[in-house]
Amino acid sequence: MSDETVPNISTQKSQPSSDPATTRADRTETEVGSVFVSNYPAYSFWSEEDVPQVHRALADHPHPDTKLGLYLHIPFCRKRCKFCYFRVYTDKNSQQIQTYLDALAREVEHYAQQPAVKDRPLHFIYFGGGTPSYISSRHLRALVTRLKDAMPWDHADEIAFECEPGTLTQAKLEAIRAIGVTRLSLGIENLDDEILRHNGRAHVSKEIYQVMPWIHALDFDQINVDLIAGMVGETWPSWRQTVQKTIEFDPDSVTVYQMELPYNTVYSKDLLTGDSERLSLADWKTKRAWHAYAFEQLAAAGYVRSSAYTMKKTPDARFVYRDAVWTGQDLIGTGVASFSHLSGVHYQNAPNWDEYLAAIDRGDLPIHRAFATNREQQLTREVILQLKLGALDLAYFRTKFGVNIVAHFATALSGLRDEGMLQFDADSVTLTDEGLMRVDQLLPDFYQTQYRNARYT
Numbered sequence: 001m002s003d004e005t006v007p008n009i010s011t012q013k014s015q016p017s018s019d020p021a022t023t024r025a026d027r028t029e030t031e032v033g034s035v036f037v038s039n040y041p042a043y044s045f046w047s048e049e050d051v052p053q054v055h056r057a058l059a060d061h062p063h064p065d066t067k068l069g070l071y072l073h074i075p076f077c078r079k080r081c082k083f084c085y086f087r088v089y090t091d092k093n094s095q096q097i098q099t100y101l102d103a104l105a106r107e108v109e110h111y112a113q114q115p116a117v118k119d120r121p122l123h124f125i126y127f128g129g130g131t132p133s134y135i136s137s138r139h140l141r142a143l144v145t146r147l148k149d150a151m152p153w154d155h156a157d158e159i160a161f162e163c164e165p166g167t168l169t170q171a172k173l174e175a176i177r178a179i180g181v182t183r184l185s186l187g188i189e190n191l192d193d194e195i196l197r198h199n200g201r202a203h204v205s206k207e208i209y210q211v212m213p214w215i216h217a218l219d220f221d222q223i224n225v226d227l228i229a230g231m232v233g234e235t236w237p238s239w240r241q242t243v244q245k246t247i248e249f250d251p252d253s254v255t256v257y258q259m260e261l262p263y264n265t266v267y268s269k270d271l272l273t274g275d276s277e278r279l280s281l282a283d284w285k286t287k288r289a290w291h292a293y294a295f296e297q298l299a300a301a302g303y304v305r306s307s308a309y310t311m312k313k314t315p316d317a318r319f320v321y322r323d324a325v326w327t328g329q330d331l332i333g334t335g336v337a338s339f340s341h342l343s344g345v346h347y348q349n350a351p352n353w354d355e356y357l358a359a360i361d362r363g364d365l366p367i368h369r370a371f372a373t374n375r376e377q378q379l380t381r382e383v384i385l386q387l388k389l390g391a392l393d394l395a396y397f398r399t400k401f402g403v404n405i406v407a408h409f410a411t412a413l414s415g416l417r418d419e420g421m422l423q424f425d426a427d428s429v430t431l432t433d434e435g436l437m438r439v440d441q442l443l444p445d446f447y448q449t450q451y452r453n454a455r456y457t
């Protein structure tokens with residue numbers, strides 16, 4: 001899973017939510033449904049009808065001053081976590097993985113010929129999943145050789161790579177470092193073996209302790225660690241221990257998510273079929289308290305806030321991928337079910353294995369559904385995503401969109417101020433600590449009416 005901008009790849013089916021403010025006030029239990037917001041308008045509004053707009057955008061010049069990034073989806077995992085809604089496969093053999101990686105390379109080669117992409121420098125590359133570190137060093141090297149031939153990335157500002165601890169060896173980490181990875185993100189999630197096992201994680205804590213020294217020794221520019229507050233079975237003592245041990249690992253940044261239960265996860269199905277008594281699930285208030293505790297402890301250890309989810313050790317350290325997505329830069333998402341954004345058009349690849357491979361075999365781009373945004377939707381998208389930073393830079397929006405945010409979103413801002421979620425004046429919008437811990441629940445207040453109360457995917 002990708003940090004901060006998740007979900008990039010989802011298979012979830014969500015139900016309409018009720019009015020945002022009511023939901024916020026009443027929502028204490030963790031119920032089945034999506035809370036995390038990664039895009040706007042919601043994926044359920046994307047359709048096949050808008051796919052020709054993608055082809056028009058690809059055939060045209062790129063928007064001036066827009067940077068380009070490449071996302072590569074590696075959809076393989078050792079096991080499916082019980083809370084996972086990403087498009088992943090746990091049953092593919094080496095030959096099938098080779099077939100998929102060949103298709104991925106062909107897709108990138110196809111993009112490299114498109115007028116909107118051709119000869120543009122890559123600002124960042126992101127290997128997400130799934131579990132990119134699941135594939136062998138041999139597969140990884142062969143893939144990267146082809147990718148770099150098609151779209152050189154020697155001058156990229158960031159090459160990010162997600163890892164699952166139990167898939168790493170010293171040799172594989174060396175291979176990951178050798179391809180130029182600058183930001184390694186390790187999905188620890190928790191350090192309690194019983195919690196890891198219960199939630200269906202493939203790794204155990206021993207593997208985390210084993211790989212951390214190897215990772216540090218390779219001197220990546222940034223090491224990020226992902227944690228989840230509120231995994232099934234979590235308690236205050238287990239969470240305190242996870243946070244304290246994470247700080248001892250001394251990563252450059254720590255990203256904390258609050259556990260949620262979108263549709264189509266093992267846990268959600270258990271809940272919906274009445275097996276929920278077996279789940280020991282924290283309510284939202286407790287998860288926010290755990291999230292806040294992690295941030296307080298990290299602050300005491302010298303970390304500063306990077307976003308509602310992430311604390312970082314070096315104040316000027318950047319997360320290029322996140323910042324590019326949240327400022328509307330172009331992102332080519334490759335691989336099964338991947339999401340892209342090009343010249344204002346959102347789109348998603350074919351969502352399953354066979355369709356994806358068949359499209360590549362035909363020599364087509366495997367584009368499944370799209371949504372061509374207008375200026376208002378682009379503005380709203382950037383406002384809600386950048387609110388996740390904890391504050392909005394109003395001058396940025398004046399310059400880019402010619403809009404005074406405080407006047408434009410007066411109703412949403414006043415309502416949220418009255419609820420104690422944020423403060424604003426003519427120059428700034430800043431979330432309160434309470435608002436920061438529940439930012440995703442606040443964002444629908446900024447949506448245009450027709451995009452509220454909708455299915456998420």
Ligand code: SF4
Pocket residue numbers: 001076077079080081083084085086088129130131164187
């Ligand atoms: S490691 Fe778990 S949560 Fe992450 S993509 Fe794989 S199955 Fe999903």
